[in-house]
Amino acid sequence: MNKLKVNTITLPPSVLNVYKPPDLPYLEKVVTAGEPCTLNTAVKWASSHKDIKFYNAYGLTETTVCAANYEFTKGLGHEDFNRDIPIGKEIPGACVYLFDELPQPVPPDVVAEIYVGVLGLSKGYIGHASHYNTDKFIRNPLSDDMLLFKTGDYAFQDPDGT
Structure with missing residues (x-):
């Protein structure tokens, strides 16, 4: 990376x-994705000797990878360095919802399952995994024009939408 001066x-x-x-x-610029990122990791990179922009991205293979993004800025006060940093807000072209088991939206601060809709969402699995399609790929209960992916991940939303 150094030989090529990767930035x-x-x-x-x-x-x-x-x-x-x-x-x-x-x-x-550092983007982290693929697994939860702790505050300790974000602070290490965002507070380095030079100003590095640090982002935590969230998405799944079924959603063509990225659906939400969070820019971590140094100086954010958090009490627990082992705490995961937020996954942020949906990116343009994506819809990220927190639904209960009905599925219906939940208010801020309530833990619920993440559902994601994006323009590049898979239409479903093929072959030996196709029996999961009816459980994992659902019609958006808030809009008939978009398919959603039921991620199996859980989160809560801060009052600011993060």
Whole structure:
């Protein structure tokens, strides 16, 4: 990466944690995705010797990867360094919902399952996994024009929509 002067990377936190910011002096932007990212990892990179923009992205293979994004800025006060940082807000072209078991939307601060709709959403599984389609790919109860993917992940929404 140094030989090529790479300035932007996307890595899962477990791989990112193999490096230290001084190891990659050309970096300007770090995107982490693929697994939960702790505050400790975000602080390490966003508070490095130079200003590196740090993003936590969320998405799934079925949603053509990214559906939500969170820009971490140094100086955010959090009490627990082992806490996962937020997955952020939906990106343009994506819809991210938190639904109860009905499925219906839940208010902020209520833990519920994440459902994602994006323009590139798969139409379903084929072959040996196709029997999961009716459980995992559902019509959006709020809009008939979009298919949603039931992720199996759970979250809550802050009052600001994060």
